[in-house]
Amino acid sequence: MLPIDDSPIVRDGKSLILAMDHGLEHGPVDFEEVPEKLDPSTVFETATHDAVTAMAVQKGIAEGYYPSYEDDVNLLAKLNGTSNMWMGEPDSAVNWSVDYAAEVGADAIGFTVYSGSNHEVEMFEEFRDVQEKAREYDLPVVMWSYPRGQGLKNDTKPGTISYATRIGLELGADIAKVKYPGDPEAMAHACKAAGDMNVVMSGGSKTSDYDFLSTVEAAVDAGAKGLAVGRNVWQREDPTRILDALEKVIYEEESAEAALESVSDEDEEPTDAAVEAAE
Numbered sequence: 001m002l003p004i005d006d007s008p009i010v011r012d013g014k015s016l017i018l019a020m021d022h023g024l025e026h027g028p029v030d031f032e033e034v035p036e037k038l039d040p041s042t043v044f045e046t047a048t049h050d051a052v053t054a055m056a057v058q059k060g061i062a063e064g065y066y067p068s069y070e071d072d073v074n075l076l077a078k079l080n081g082t083s084n085m086w087m088g089e090p091d092s093a094v095n096w097s098v099d100y101a102a103e104v105g106a107d108a109i110g111f112t113v114y115s116g117s118n119h120e121v122e123m124f125e126e127f128r129d130v131q132e133k134a135r136e137y138d139l140p141v142v143m144w145s146y147p148r149g150q151g152l153k154n155d156t157k158p159g160t161i162s163y164a165t166r167i168g169l170e171l172g173a174d175i176a177k178v179k180y181p182g183d184p185e186a187m188a189h190a191c192k193a194a195g196d197m198n199v200v201m202s203g204g205s206k207t208s209d210y211d212f213l214s215t216v217e218a219a220v221d222a223g224a225k226g227l228a229v230g231r232n233v234w235q236r237e238d239p240t241r242i243l244d245a246l247e248k249v250i251y252e253e254e255s256a257e258a259a260l261e262s263v264s265d266e267d268e269e270p271t272d273a274a275v276e277a278a279e
């Protein structure tokens with residue numbers, strides 16, 4: 001692992017990675033309620049928020065849109081990815097190289113590893129090539145560490161998530177992105193299993209402001225060094241507002257409740273989430 005605290009994708013020891021590779025991984029269905037977000041520029045605009053330390057995208061989006069944002073956004077080049085139409089055992093095509101990502105202006109590399117899949121061996125070997133090439137460019141590597149496959153019935157079990165963070169450390173990732181294992185003790189163990197490597201929590205499907213922020217708060221309290229999130233930010237009507245709150249929870253270690261209060265408009269009717277938080 002590299003000493004990444006000085007990397008542009010880390011702020012005060014933590015990261016907030018805004019992911020927008022869903023058009024490939026899930027398809028346009030993720031944009032049904034926010035059709036304007038089909039235009040990647042709208043999400044790049046969101047990523048100019050100070051809280052966001054990098055934006056994770058696939059090659060075509062990086063080539064087409066990053067040049068307009070390179071002064072304001074750090075690029076995390078997500079090298080592999082597969083569509084939702086793939087019905088086989090979990091696997092992910094390598095869609096661009098580290099060399100090309102560096103040419104496009106990448107500040108970091110992202111790579112999914114499905115440990116436990118029947119394709120684990122090939123994925124580990126692909127990760128080896130990517131990680132060693134990234135070292136030549138001094139680019140930190142973020143592993144989307146997702147144990148998944150026919151032999152794994154529950155991919156968010158505490159032991160599975162601790163194994164996922166440990167695999168990141170063992171294989172030379174600089175940051176491992178994992179699903180929240182359901183409770184703070186399990187997250188704390190997963191962070192411990194990662195040694196000195198940073199662990200960030202994966203966002204997941206959109207939930208209420210309070211549920212989302214309190215899970216982030218619990219993960220950070222447990223030792224997570226931030227968040228890699230997509231839908232819970234850009235599927236919201238006002239992504240800036242949730243980023244303002246995330247900035248407080250992640251970097252200032254405020255509670256979800258305090259962060260929500262500080263971003264609420266005094267003239268506004270209290271939202272369901274604010275009422276929920278106050279209860």
Ligand SMILES: O=P(O)(O)OC[C@H]1O[C@](O)(COP(=O)(O)O)[C@@H](O)[C@@H]1O
Binds near residue numbers: 019022025144204
């Ligand atoms: O494989 P899954 O669990 O469907 O989710 C994949 C998506 O989740 C992410 O890892 C994070 O995005 P979300 O916060 O929207 O879950 C994306 O990079 C990716 O497209």
